[in-house]
Amino acid sequence: QVTLKESGPALVKPTETITLTCSVSGFSLDTPRMGVSWIRQPPGKALEWLAHIFSNDEKHYNTSLKNRLTISKDTSKSQVVLTLTNMGPMDTATYSCARMPPFCAGGVCSYGWYFDLWGRGTLVAVST
């Protein structure tokens, strides 16, 4: 069974740095062209993509948050980690990780820029 599960603090103070962990099972982060993204959703608002990392360690970030985000992976632990610095009230959201599977057709595989499986998300509140 393929699953993704997020973990991290539920409450942080302004200016703090948060570290979120996505633990995956049922697939390998080493699979060619496999990726995992972090996506957040403030209460009652839209989805916002934050960052992704592929099996070859290629990383990309939301340009509006790039200076505050770092994504990494530990393949041996099947984990993808996201850090977000200088947290503020606007960062209150449910943070989710999602799998970006390779798209394979006719024996050729390419990067799949979509999300076929999501974790349930973890709610992070920023408050004093």
Place this chain on the structure above:
Amino acid sequence: SFELTQPPSVSVSPGQTARITCSGETLPNQWSYWYQQKPGQAPILLIYKDTERPSGIPERFSGSTSGTTVTLTISGVQTEDEADYYCQSADRSATCVVFGGGTKLTVL
């Protein structure tokens, strides 16, 4: 950066056809994807690569594209289809992902 624009809300009666549009300048050059999200739940992939439907997704969900606009069509809407719908694509360089602002579908 680029944006994907969706109408905030769409309302239909059960059995009717709902159409949700998504506009963006990169859509002629990048694939589009659609997700359904119900309250308190994770999004579900409905459409990938503009028109393809993953296994397990009902045939009443379909995607189409025309120029800078892609459309999710739900034929024979059911009450269980009431949810938020998001389109998604990538930027010109295919390095960044963007979501539309979401459309709340109300089944009257």
